[in-house]
Amino acid sequence: MTGGPTNWKGELEEGWDIFGITNGGYSTSVATRAMTEESGGRDPISVTSHFLNAATPGPVEISVEILKVGRGLSTLRATTSRDEKILMVTTAVFSDPARPHHEFEMFPVPPRIPLPDDCIPVEPAEDVPLPPPFSGKVDLRVHPYDAAAFLRQKKTGAPRLRGWFRLRDDEPHDALSVILACDAFPPAIYNSELPVGWTPTVDLSVQVRDPRPTGWLQCQFTTRFVTDGMLEEDGEIWDESGRPIALSRQLALVPN
Numbered sequence: 392m393t394g395g396p397t398n399w400k401g402e403l404e405e406g407w408d409i410f411g412i413t414n415g416g417y418s419t420s421v422a423t424r425a426m427t428e429e430s431g432g433r434d435p436i437s438v439t440s441h442f443l444n445a446a447t448p449g450p451v452e453i454s455v456e457i458l459k460v461g462r463g464l465s466t467l468r469a470t471t472s473r474d475e476k477i478l479m480v481t482t483a484v485f486s487d488p489a490r491p492h493h494e495f496e497m498f499p500v501p502p503r504i505p506l507p508d509d510c511i512p513v514e515p516a517e518d519v520p521l522p523p524p525f526s527g528k529v530d531l532r533v534h535p536y537d538a539a540a541f542l543r544q545k546k547t548g549a550p551r552l553r554g555w556f557r558l559r560d561d562e563p564h565d566a567l568s569v570i571l572a573c574d575a576f577p578p579a580i581y582n583s584e585l586p587v588g589w590t591p592t593v594d595l596s597v598q599v600r601d602p603r604p605t606g607w608l609q610c611q612f613t614t615r616f617v618t619d620g621m622l623e624e625d626g627e628i629w630d631e632s633g634r635p636i637a638l639s640r641q642l643a644l645v646p647n
Contacts, residue, residue, distance in 0.1 A: 399425040399453040401471075403446055409523040410589040413446040415641075416574025417525070419595060420567040422469040422481040425453045427566070430465050433485035435566050439596040440481040449473065458482075463490035501629035502611040504534050507555045511538040513577075521577070521587065529575055530557045537582060550614040552579040555607045556628075566602035572610060573597045573626050573639035579612040580622055580646065588646035593621075598638045604630045620645050 401424075407417040419440040427435060451473050458466040464486055471479040504510065510532035515524045533554040556572040558564065578590045612626045626639035 397429075397455055399428075399455060401425065401451050401453055403448050403451055405448045406524045406528055408448065409525055410520055411447065412589065412591075413448060414525050414571075414574060415440065415442060415592045415595050416571045416597075418446050418471065418479060419481055419574070419597075420570045421451070422453055422471050422479065423483055423570060424567055425455050426467040426469050426481070426483050426485070429455045429457060429467055430485040433465055433487050434602045435483045435570075435599055436464075436486045436602075437484040437596070437598050438481060438570060439483070439594060440479050441594045442479050442592055444476055444478050445591075446471070446473075446478045451478065463487050498635050501609055501627070501633045501635075502553050504553050504555065504609050504611075507532045507607055509535070510554060511535055513538075513554075525575070528559070529571070530559050531555070531575060533576070548583065550579045550583045552576050552582065552610075552612045554610055556610050557607050564604045564608070566599050569599050569602065569604065569608075569628065569637045570597050572608050572628055573637055574641070576610060576612055578643070578646070579614045579624055580617070583614070583617075585617070586646050590622075590646045591644045593642040593644065595641050596639060599636075600638070601630070601634065601636045604634075604636045606631045608636060617645060 401421050403413045407414050423435050423438055451471050454470045456468045458468055464484055466484050469481045513522050513526045513531040513533055515522050515527040537552045556575055558568055581587050609629045612624050614622050614624050622643055622645055624641045628637040630636055
């Protein structure tokens with residue numbers, strides 16, 4: 392990605408799509424990369440994207456505004472567009488890695504998931520839309536029980552999805568891959584009685600607690616409320632040792 396201090400040019404690459412629409416976590420990570428450069432090397436700790444128009448592979452322009460620079464935290468906003476049509480607006484808070492902080496552990500245990508080799512790999516299908524091309528760009532392993540809906544067409548009835556995530560070719564994690572992990576799995580709602588189809592994301596929020604995890608990331612996504620054609624999906628990302636890495640929430644339209 393290249394560009395000046397406020398205007399950047401990027402590329403939404405082929406293959407990062409679902410039903411032909413670029414994955415929201417991937418496009419958010421592209422915008423966050425531009426803001427990271429503008430932040431002066433600070434780490435994103437809270438990122439929220441609002442999706443205004445569906446994005447497809449191709450070039451994009453990213454306009455970055457610095458809203459505030461503090462001693463420990465900075466707030467930036469990125470507007471991603473193509474041909475003067477705004478695709479997405481992303482706001483992020485960045486933290487100085489040297490900012491003093493206090494450790495106080497109070498969190499539940501991570502979900503129980505079989506080891507990656509005992510889970511179901513998610514690979515893109517050649518003749519059907521699911522799993523999508525996006526799944527070939529990362530290494531996803533889904534809990535055998537939760538994989539029933541979209542791999543075996545057998546609903547479990549529980550809108551929950553658990554599994555493992557990592558980048559391919561042993562590429563190390565960073566804050567951008569953590570954001571990507573929060574939108575990498577099929578919607579948890581696929582395990583309910585709702586139809587399996589495109590579930591458009593209205594907005595995606597990610598809190599990054601550790602921007603540099605290592606190894607496999609264990610993930611859990613759940614949906615509790617489906618009302619007025621909308622649903623939420625809450626995500627929890629942990630590392631292999633059980634340390635929390637990120638929390639996420641999506642607001643999405645019910646699949647049709």
